[in-house]
Amino acid sequence: MKRFIITLAIIMAMPAVIFGADRKRIPDEWLTLAEQTDFRKTPRYEETMDFFRGIAEQSPMVSFESFGVSPQGRELNLVIVDKNGLKSPEEIRAKGRVIILVESCIHSGEPDGKDASMIWLRDLVFSGKDKSLLDDVSFLMIPIFNVDGHEDFRATNRINQNGPDELGTRNTAQLLNLNRDFLKSDSPELKAWLRLYNRWNPELFIDCHVTNGADFQYVMTYDIENHGKAMTEPLHSFSLDIFEKEFNERMTKVGFPMFPYCEYDRTYAPEIGATLDVFDPRYSQSYVAYRNRLGVLLETHIYKPYKERVMATLESIRQCAYILQTHKEELMESIEKADKATACAEFRKDAFPIRYEIDRSMVTYVDYLGWQRDTVRSDLSGGQWVKHNYDKPMTYNVPLYQKQKVTQEIRIPKAYVIMPQYSQLCELLELHDLKYTVTTQEQEMEVETYRYKGGVFSTRQSEGRVPLVSVSYDTQTEKLICPKGSIVVDMNQPNAKLAIYLFEPDAPGSLTYWGFFNSHVQPGNEFWVNQAYMEFKGREMLETNPAIRAEFEQKMKDPDFAGSPDAILNYFYEICRKQSHQDNELHPVWRLMD
Secondary structure, eight states, X not given: OGGGOOOHXXXXXXOGGGGTTTOOOOOGGGSOHXXXXXXXXXXXXXXXXXXXXXHHHHOTTEEEEEEEEOTTSOEEEEEEEOTTOOOSHHHHHHTTOEEEEEEOOSSTTOOHHHHHHHHHHHHHHHHOTTGGGGGTEXXXXXXXXXHHHHTSOBTTTXXXXXXXXXXXXXXXXXXXXXXXXXXXXXXXXXXXXXXXXXHHOOSEEEEEEEOXXXXXXXXXXXXXXXXXXXXXXXXXXXXXXXXXXXXXXXXXXXXXXXXXXOEXXXXXOGGGXXXXXXXXTTSHHHHHHHTTOEEEEEEEXXXXXXXXXXXXXXXHHHHHHHHHHHTHHHHHHHHHHHHHHHTSGXXXXXXXXXXXXXXXXXXXXXXXXXXXXXXXXXXXXXXXXXXXEEEEEEEEEEEEEOOEEEEEEEOOOSEEEEOGGGXXXXXXXXXXXXXXXXXXXXXXXXXXXXXXXXXXXXXXXXXXXXXXXXXXXXXEEEXXXXXXXXXXXXXXXXXXXXXXXXXXXXXXXXXXXTTXXXXXXXXXXXXXXOGXXXXXHHHHHHHHOHXXXXXXXXXXXXXXXXXXXXXXXXXXXXXHHHHHTTTTTBOSEEEEOO
């Protein structure tokens, strides 16, 4: 179909290597299922794992191991590629190499990275292609992350995607989206992934996806979370000025010009405007950025033929690796400095942003490769139907809004103090490689606290939880008794930014948002006192407490209040209730300030 044909200019720019013309003869038994079927099919879980096991048996450079088990009992597998066949991060880094983690099928209906990894590794082993990379770079590959979703295999998944014929689905067997789970870590798959990540701590993480709707000439779009303050300097500047710049240059040179993965002010009219979002650490590429590591989200174009998408993914992995090889020392130095800068008191001197919005006063006009389009009245729905003319590629001058302004920021505490009744959060801290200590005795502390005044919950579940739409609270400094067994998270550590997103109630994707502390946001406060008793208690309170008397007299000026016996008695009732259960609304994570 014409709609899926890439522009002639881009095809002519593609070097023959992409389609394998300079590849040494590959034995027929090592052609992938995608290659055997002209990229109409992608292999199932067992076929995929057998392929990688077979490659490992063929080459001492390749190792194959399991790092976890899915809810349906399938192994989560890791492929390690190292010049000397080394299998541990310590041994590999002792050789002076950097490590790239390539993840595929976190959304299993988007298998491009899986097939790209199979072809790339096969060509490395049998043809020696890209072998020089292994002097400086070692690879970790997760061929299929969402293994259970991958085996929910059918033609009706992602019906608007141009191949392969059958594929997996987006969610896991527990109907969770793994690319919303990086912070709260509810799924066993993500827990296993985090343990793997903590062990290897790769310098670069590549997550392979496919887009969902907008139409353009590009086969590949991408995101690197450097629009906000996820990465600490100098890593932030390295990602912008060196890595991202060179990534675009290299991909254009090999025939796959790219555009940032963005939102459009109007879906089918890019010339109206495009915006770059700031992703919080619920999402993969952003999560690693908050850990001061490079993360690249690859999003191939859903309407392009599967072969082109796989080859664009393969080239992206190659070009990223060559960038790391060229700038290895500079990257490692940037990471080391960023970690040290995050883990010190100086980092806490400035407020830290947790929410952003696009600054529309700052705009850059860029060339954008789209299509000529027409809008017609549909004879099916009667509505407006935008039709693209794939015979007429167009270059639009598009206003790109990529500057962000901070809408909310917090002062970073010296430490967070978690109440001992939430000791189960210690597992989550360990998953995020956040160090902590446990108090051995009760002690008084002056801390900054949040006291909830209520919240509005979503009317629908998300990711198996009912998240908060909004939450309200007061902030104050108090002297409180810190119980024995409290968990103290010192913020002098490289992953401190993750603690902010976990424990600040307003942070996107926080534990408060996901309902970990619902009993504090809307406490039961079982206060069994008959309201009629307030006829006695209210008089006592007015006689003994001048502040209450003054407030009550002020409220009595409101005729609605003064004319309602229930409102008057409830006024005294609520004061007594809060005094009786004054800590029920207390956020169970306190802020110890410098």
